[in-house]
Amino acid sequence: MISVAEVVALLRPVPSPNPYPGVILDDDRDLSCALTAALQYFDADDDRQAVTVHLAGEEPGLLHRRDAYSLPPPRLNARDYGASDQAALPGDVRYQMITMHCPVTNCSCSLALILYPFRPPRCPVHPEQMLVVAG
Numbered sequence: 731m732i733s734v735a736e737v738v739a740l741l742r743p744v745p746s747p748n749p750y751p752g753v754i755l756d757d758d759r760d761l762s763c764a765l766t767a768a769l770q771y772f773d774a775d776d777d778r779q780a781v782t783v784h785l786a787g788e789e790p791g792l793l794h795r796r797d798a799y800s801l802p803p804p805r806l807n808a809r810d811y812g813a814s815d816q817a818a819l820p821g822d823v824r825y826q827m828i829t830m831h832c833p834v835t836n837c838s839c840s841l842a843l844i845l846y847p848f849r850p851p852r853c854p855v856h857p858e859q860m861l862v863v864a865g
Contacts, residue, residue, distance in 0.1 A: 733758055737755065742792045744782060744792055751771075752784045753767065753784065754784045755785050756786065761804070762804040768781050769799070830851060833862050834853065834855075839861070
């Protein structure tokens with residue numbers, strides 16, 4: 731299994747302004763689910779080229795489509811804590827791709843692929859603003 735540090739090593743510079751949605755990777759426990767969601771995001775549209783990685787409140791870079799597909803397929807070890815999180819159960823899937831944006835007028839910050847954050851996501855440009863669901 732790969733680590734967050736290995737993913738960070740693949741990141742490319744973030745353009746300004748940044749048009750790419752983001753994914754939150756706070757630690758190695760988030761990695762498998764976040765990579766699965768990023769791959770689902772890329773699979774949904776061939777024109778999607780990158781996602782912004784948010785790590786500990788920072789944007790260390792972009793994970794490009796080609797780099798994401800070059801990584802080993804994400805999977806949970808059957809004996810790890812949380813391994814049953816992706817088990818097939820009745821009802822909706824737990825990990826849904828949503829897009830959020832900052833409510834401040836003309837702020838271009840958007841964040842997608844949020845996977846049960848433990849705290850409300852905030853706009854990196856306007857930290858006092860919580861992101862809201864787009865659409």
